Amino acid sequence: MNGRSSMGWCFGRAGAWLVLLFLVLPALIALPVSLTPERYLSVPKDSMSLRHYANLFSSDEWISSIFQSLVIACGAAILATVLGTLCAIGLWRISTRFSEAIRALLLLPLIIPPIISAMAFYRVWVKLGLLDSYLGMIIAHAILAAPMVLITVSAALANFDPKLEQASRNLGAALPTTLRRVIFPSIRPGILAGAVFAFILSWDEIVVTLFIAKFRVFTLPRRMWDGIRENTDPTVAAAAVVLIVVTLTALLLSVLLSRGRAPAAETKET
Amino acid sequence: MRLNNYWLLVAPLLLLVMALYAWPVINILWLSVTEPQAGLQNYEKLFASSSLARILWTTLRVCLLTTFGAVLAGYLVAYMMAHLASGERSWMLTFVLVSFWVSVLVRAFAWLTLLGRNGLLNGALISSGLTDEPITFVRNELGVLIGMIHYMIPYAVLPLLANMQGLDGRVMSASRSLGAGPLVTFRRIYLPLTMPGIFAASILVFVISLGFYVTPAILGGGRVLMAAEYISVQVLVTLQWGTASMLATLMLGGVLALMFTLSRFMKLSEVFGAKA
Numbered sequence: 423m424n425g426r427s428s429m430g431w432c433f434g435r436a437g438a439w440l441v442l443l444f445l446v447l448p449a450l451i452a453l454p455v456s457l458t459p460e461r462y463l464s465v466p467k468d469s470m471s472l473r474h475y476a477n478l479f480s481s482d483e484w485i486s487s488i489f490q491s492l493v494i495a496c497g498a499a500i501l502a503t504v505l506g507t508l509c510a511i512g513l514w515r516i517s518t519r520f521s522e523a524i525r526a527l528l529l530l531p532l533i534i535p536p537i538i539s540a541m542a543f544y545r546v547w548v549k550l551g552l553l554d555s556y557l558g559m560i561i562a563h564a565i566l567a568a569p570m571v572l573i574t575v576s577a578a579l580a581n582f583d584p585k586l587e588q589a590s591r592n593l594g595a596a597l598p599t600t601l602r603r604v605i606f607p608s609i610r611p612g613i614l615a616g617a618v619f620a621f622i623l624s625w626d627e628i629v630v631t632l633f634i635a636k637f638r639v640f641t642l643p644r645r646m647w648d649g650i651r652e653n654t655d656p657t658v659a660a661a662a663v664v665l666i667v668v669t670l671t672a673l674l675l676s677v678l679l680s681r682g683r684a685p686a687a688e689t690k691e692t
Numbered sequence: 693m694r695l696n697n698y699w700l701l702v703a704p705l706l707l708l709v710m711a712l713y714a715w716p717v718i719n720i721l722w723l724s725v726t727e728p729q730a731g732l733q734n735y736e737k738l739f740a741s742s743s744l745a746r747i748l749w750t751t752l753r754v755c756l757l758t759t760f761g762a763v764l765a766g767y768l769v770a771y772m773m774a775h776l777a778s779g780e781r782s783w784m785l786t787f788v789l790v791s792f793w794v795s796v797l798v799r800a801f802a803w804l805t806l807l808g809r810n811g812l813l814n815g816a817l818i819s820s821g822l823t824d825e826p827i828t829f830v831r832n833e834l835g836v837l838i839g840m841i842h843y844m845i846p847y848a849v850l851p852l853l854a855n856m857q858g859l860d861g862r863v864m865s866a867s868r869s870l871g872a873g874p875l876v877t878f879r880r881i882y883l884p885l886t887m888p889g890i891f892a893a894s895i896l897v898f899v900i901s902l903g904f905y906v907t908p909a910i911l912g913g914g915r916v917l918m919a920a921e922y923i924s925v926q927v928l929v930t931l932q933w934g935t936a937s938m939l940a941t942l943m944l945g946g947v948l949a950l951m952f953t954l955s956r957f958m959k960l961s962e963v964f965g966a967k968a
Binding site for chain 1: 697698699700701702704705706708709712713714715716717719720765768769771772773776784787788790791793794795796797798799800801802803804805806808810811812815842845846874899902903904905906910920923924927928936937940943944947948951955
């Protein structure tokens with residue numbers, strides 16, 4: 423538009439950056455707070471200290487929570503990625519009115535409020551004896567995360583030429599071979615992105631976790647939830663930093679791994 | 693015939709979701725008319741109980757205010773992103789995405805640390821002499837609104853940006869060269885053209901707010917009771933599945949109706965796909 427140097431434009435630009443700072447800065451306050459030398463929540467003034475990190479990594483409770491969260495997030499990411507990728511390929515190839523309705527149905531866990539998912543899981547998990555177990559958490563998180571994989575893999579498939587798949591099949595390759603040698607390599611960035619999103623979704627999931635895990639399984643977000651409600655100990659700030667660092671590392675990794683591959687660049691642009 | 697093979701790829705996830713997700717959710721809906729006994733008595737409570745009415749009203753009010761705030765702020769950001777040079781735009785997008793991916797729990801904790809009674813902001817205000825008594829920013833509706841608008845702004849920016857980037861800039865240039873000032877061009881041309889984006893962003897933000905649990909529970913401090921928190925109390929503490937499933941049914945009905953409306957004019961995968 424015209425008038426980029428006008429007053430209004432400058433105000434708008436400044437306003438937009440203010441909103442962006444409002445978005446990012448408060449979320450990162452955990453970092454300075456985690457470095458405070460005091461025993462209460464505060465920003466370090468004269469000196470910094472790593473005592474709360476020492477606390478975090480020497481506490482059996484926090485360590486076991488971090489470990490449990492990692493195991494569950496990896497398990498859920500693997501399960502969601504395998505099932506979601508296969509499903510996305512199937513739906514992409516079938517592509518009828520009916521299969522598109524199935525796709526909409528499979529996206530429901532992303533749309534239905536987590537609190538309702540939590541109620542649903544809770545009742546079934548009681549009956550199946552899956553409450554408070556690794557398996558129960560992994561399955562629940564995988565069901566919630568599979569739609570993410572479905573979306574990213576479908577986006578990658580949209581850029582993939584179906585003729586390549588037909589050529590492979592016509593040349594006599596069976597479906598498993600075609601999947602492994604032709605389709606998977608071409609949509610790898612989409613699969614990878616889906617896996618990372620699934621991992622992050624499980625890694626910081628709290629609402630369903632509150633309902634289906636109580637004692638034996640106590641994930642990092644679950645322990646932070648308790649810590650936040652007590653709201654005094656800066657160890658929670660250190661845990662928050664660990665939570666963010668793992669999330670951002672996973673994202674960065676997926677960006678780096680898919681860099682330079684054309685399909686990934688296209689998916690990212692849209 | 694060969695297509696049957698492909699249903700084998702779809703089947704594992706489909707069966708898992710049907711058996712362990714869709715069916716249990718339907719069961720919850722069913723509970724609302726069968727627990728504790730068959731009939732509509734759970735729905736009658738809506739008219740009989742003033743506390744339920746208050747919770748619904750709080751939920752609706754907070755969601756509407758959140759939608760308004762998040763879409764307004766998101767519009768400004770998306771507008772600037774759509775019209776700035778690509779270097780600055782990608783920096784802005786990075787900010788939006790970082791905020792998008794930071795855990796909701798961490799953000800609620802951050803707001804509590806900043807705005808709490810003994811929080812950093814109150815500490816700064818008191819030591820600078822601007823106020824003697826700490827100001828209550830959180831454990832009230834203000835705190836919930838700050839936290840929820842903060843969470844929802846990225847969800848508003850992404851559909852708005854998609855809409856604005858699809859516009860033809862020549863329309864605005866034509867308006868300017870025909871003598872309309874920037875404000876008139878914005879109000880008469882740009883704003884109407886971005887209405888679909890505003891509509892999509894509003895529905896998306898409203899729907900996510902409707903079932904929001906973490907932020908109201910932490911920043912409301914028990915004083916701002918919204919539907920999701922009330923459901924969790926009914927299920928985990930008082931074991932009133934009837935009331936809980938009735939509220940869940942209302943919530944789900946609202947969410948699905950709104951998402952269906954949204955899907956009429958915008959592909960859902962595009963709205964969510966913008967995550968990447």
